[in-house]
Amino acid sequence: MTKPLALRTARTVCPHDCPSTCALDVEVLDTGTIGRVRGAKDDPYTAGVICEKVARYAERANHPDRVLYPLRRTGPKGSGQFARISWDEALDEIGRRFLEIEAEHGAESIWPYYYAGTMGHVHRDGINRLRNAKSYSEQYDTICTMISWTGYIAGTGLLTGPNPEQMAESDCVVIWGTNPVNTQINVMTHAIRARKERGAKLVVVDIYRTATMEQADMALLIRPGTDGALALAVMHILLRDNLADRDFLKSHTDFDEALESHLAAKTPQWAAEITGLTPAEIEAFAHLVGENPRAYFRLGYGFSRQRNGATNMHAALSIPTMLGSWKYRGGGAFHSNSGTWGLDKSQITGASLKKSAVRELDMCRIGPILTGDPQALEGGGPVKALLIQNTNPMVVTPDHALTRKGFEREDLFTVVHEQFMTETAQMADIVLPATMFVEHNDYYTRGGHTRVLYGPKIVDAPGEAMPNHFVINEIARRVGAPDAVTEKTDREMVAETFSRSGYGDLDEIEAASGFVDRALPDDKSRYADGFAWPDGKFRFKPDWEATRIKRGVNWVCDPSEMPAMVDFVNWNEPTSQTTPFRLTTSPARTFLNSTFGETPGSQKREGTPSLLMHPDDAARLALQDGAPVTIGNHRGSVELTLRIFDGLRTGVVVAEGLHPHKAHRKGRGINTLIGSDPVKPFGGAAFHDAAVWVRASVA
Ligand SMILES: Nc1nc2c(c(=O)[nH]1)N[C@H]1C(S)=C(S)[C@@H](COP(=O)(O)OP(=O)(O)OC[C@H]3O[C@@H](n4cnc5c(=O)[nH]c(N)nc54)[C@H](O)[C@@H]3O)O[C@H]1N2
Ligand SMILES: Nc1nc2c(c(=O)[nH]1)N[C@H]1C(S)=C(S)[C@@H](COP(=O)(O)OP(=O)(O)OC[C@H]3O[C@@H](n4cnc5c(=O)[nH]c(N)nc54)[C@H](O)[C@@H]3O)O[C@H]1N2
Numbered sequence: 001m002t003k004p005l006a007l008r009t010a011r012t013v014c015p016h017d018c019p020s021t022c023a024l025d026v027e028v029l030d031t032g033t034i035g036r037v038r039g040a041k042d043d044p045y046t047a048g049v050i051c052e053k054v055a056r057y058a059e060r061a062n063h064p065d066r067v068l069y070p071l072r073r074t075g076p077k078g079s080g081q082f083a084r085i086s087w088d089e090a091l092d093e094i095g096r097r098f099l100e101i102e103a104e105h106g107a108e109s110i111w112p113y114y115y116a117g118t119m120g121h122v123h124r125d126g127i128n129r130l131r132n133a134k135s136y137s138e139q140y141d142t143i144c145t146m147i148s149w150t151g152y153i154a155g156t157g158l159l160t161g162p163n164p165e166q167m168a169e170s171d172c173v174v175i176w177g178t179n180p181v182n183t184q185i186n187v188m189t190h191a192i193r194a195r196k197e198r199g200a201k202l203v204v205v206d207i208y209r210t211a212t213m214e215q216a217d218m219a220l221l222i223r224p225g226t227d228g229a230l231a232l233a234v235m236h237i238l239l240r241d242n243l244a245d246r247d248f249l250k251s252h253t254d255f256d257e258a259l260e261s262h263l264a265a266k267t268p269q270w271a272a273e274i275t276g277l278t279p280a281e282i283e284a285f286a287h288l289v290g291e292n293p294r295a296y297f298r299l300g301y302g303f304s305r306q307r308n309g310a311t312n313m314h315a316a317l318s319i320p321t322m323l324g325s326w327k328y329r330g331g332g333a334f335h336s337n338s339g340t341w342g343l344d345k346s347q348i349t350g351a352s353l354k355k356s357a358v359r360e361l362d363m364c365r366i367g368p369i370l371t372g373d374p375q376a377l378e379g380g381g382p383v384k385a386l387l388i389q390n391t392n393p394m395v396v397t398p399d400h401a402l403t404r405k406g407f408e409r410e411d412l413f414t415v416v417h418e419q420f421m422t423e424t425a426q427m428a429d430i431v432l433p434a435t436m437f438v439e440h441n442d443y444y445t446r447g448g449h450t451r452v453l454y455g456p457k458i459v460d461a462p463g464e465a466m467p468n469h470f471v472i473n474e475i476a477r478r479v480g481a482p483d484a485v486t487e488k489t490d491r492e493m494v495a496e497t498f499s500r501s502g503y504g505d506l507d508e509i510e511a512a513s514g515f516v517d518r519a520l521p522d523d524k525s526r527y528a529d530g531f532a533w534p535d536g537k538f539r540f541k542p543d544w545e546a547t548r549i550k551r552g553v554n555w556v557c558d559p560s561e562m563p564a565m566v567d568f569v570n571w572n573e574p575t576s577q578t579t580p581f582r583l584t585t586s587p588a589r590t591f592l593n594s595t596f597g598e599t600p601g602s603q604k605r606e607g608t609p610s611l612l613m614h615p616d617d618a619a620r621l622a623l624q625d626g627a628p629v630t631i632g633n634h635r636g637s638v639e640l641t642l643r644i645f646d647g648l649r650t651g652v653v654v655a656e657g658l659h660p661h662k663a664h665r666k667g668r669g670i671n672t673l674i675g676s677d678p679v680k681p682f683g684g685a686a687f688h689d690a691a692v693w694v695r696a697s698v699a
């Protein structure tokens, strides 16, 4: 077969929920077909590098299984039996049912539910315009960033840090609780530059030997949920050995004698017992960063997905503060830049349309909510209708057995707008076909760098696929919400948002670089004039209530349960004789959450769902490599294939990737084992924190 010639190459942006937000050069083969996708060489952060899953995007965009037409369910829930209908039939039915349900059960019985399948704000956040206009139930956004952002802001007061490209100028790069080789490849581009150009050492802190850890000069393989203990012992050594920057502590932090004596007890021996590291490993790490205070701490999301994740994030962040790393170009800590966009999105989200206070339902608790848990429903009535865009809750949310039970309710009217027949779409009453990023216009932010990028439509959509913006407008028209309807196109929505936000003219931005750089001045991003608290001081002693107010979020515990100063708290799900293993569910390289589960390249690379286990544990349980195993706890059980792997600690097992349920024998996936209990202080799911048993499967 001859290779098709590209008609042209078009510049757009990767829409996926990945901190890198790469600028892309996409081959357009004809008006409806894309070819090769490459990373833009002239974008300073992308620097010509993208991940393999998006390089192969043609497999996904041109996939024969895309949803092309609106569908109505014809068999029982989840039967997969659907019949094609027209857009008008589908939208009219949705409008009629939503009005009926509202009349009978109240507006709060309808729950628009979305997440970050696209990170484009017009198509991601427009659902809130409809929600606000109708006073439908709110969504409390907890699934991804709630825990980590909380821990970071508790210290700095603002979600920003030294420009990620500055990593190349540091003397030591610490990659903590993130696996960028899998999840944000561009971090490696800049980290490796520091090593090549300056001889910087690369440290990786994780709970198993990831592909990122394989590249490390110093690998710190700790037990899950113990990062806080490691951080405290490192600070103990810095103070003990005069490696702390006492001047910086005085001028820029709330450090005091009480904290000093608190840390005096946190010895390397104490932390060694908790983390599983040797005291010598902890000493070596403390001395490496202590002698190289121009250290760049790249703090990931992964280590925050623990019940003590917010306090561990705060503890890890406290190390560069004790070193005074923030003083140096190439030094400090970075988690996300999401505090710097300064966007006015009010016309997208319809913020002004909100009439009254409405209950805010926790998206991670969709299982308890749909099965009628009164606390999860906040004392209100049941949810009777769901409108779902950009997310696959049947696979990605915790407490899956409850989620499934909820979706199976015959009295629940479920609308899913999707690109593929996901396991969520299969539970729908009405499925609507959605466009992909190359088929609509939007702008994209993501926390991993400093830019906001415009991503234009470059090909026509297949079949009758329509963008989210269209669906929200059309439903709004039919449920008596004229305020939520806008005649503006998606491109006009972008232009208006840019202009309201003071970003400038979209035509000019597009003709120039395609992006708006929101980098703060270098000294500001390193908090030279003080941290973002009224006294300008970094908080080793967090004011959790002030943190809550800053974030506009809710307490899920008694505030007095939060530690008064940087600390390690053992809140993780306890292991026991019956559930002796700690499970983490770390992302796979060629899936993005549950996306790409349908593409052949990803299916081939990820293979069958597997469980990594230490050889000593496998020997003790008499399990062979490749054996079918069952893992379980009080929430349910899941079948996987055993892979013996010496790159983790005994007592820890890892299941990589969100495979579809149907890829598992017995049809239940990994989130069956994960709890939806909200993580302190403000909620979120502890995806990498579950106690489980492991047994040989019985056929
Ligand atoms: N290929 C791929 N890329 C992705 C995603 C994906 O699913 N696949 N997901 C995207 C999304 S939505 C997000 S939010 C980001 C997340 O990206 P990351 O910030 O990298 O977070 P995670 O991938 O959840 O976990 C990162 C690492 O943390 C480790 N970890 C788990 N528990 C602990 C712990 O207690 N301590 C320490 N030190 N490490 C721990 C995990 O083993 C894993 O290797 O990635 C995005 N990019
Ligand atoms: N066990 C475990 N569970 C996890 C995690 C973990 O590490 N372990 N990670 C968690 C994290 S960090 C996150 S962020 C969540 C993410 O969970 P989700 O936000 O659900 O992410 P995806 O699984 O990628 O699903 C996104 C869906 O949106 C669809 N989509 C994409 N673009 C569009 C569009 O323009 N319009 C419409 N209508 N649909 C679109 C895609 O086809 C896809 O099915 O998962 C969480 N779940």
Ligand code: SF4
Residues within 6 Å of the ligand: 014, 015, 016, 018, 019, 020, 021, 022, 050, 051, 052, 054, 055, 183, 184, 185, 186, 592
């Ligand atoms: S998924 Fe992440 S690394 Fe891959 S192209 Fe998109 S933004 Fe870049």
Ligand SMILES: [Mo]
Residues within 6 Å of the ligand: 017, 143, 144, 145
């Ligand atoms: Mo995420």
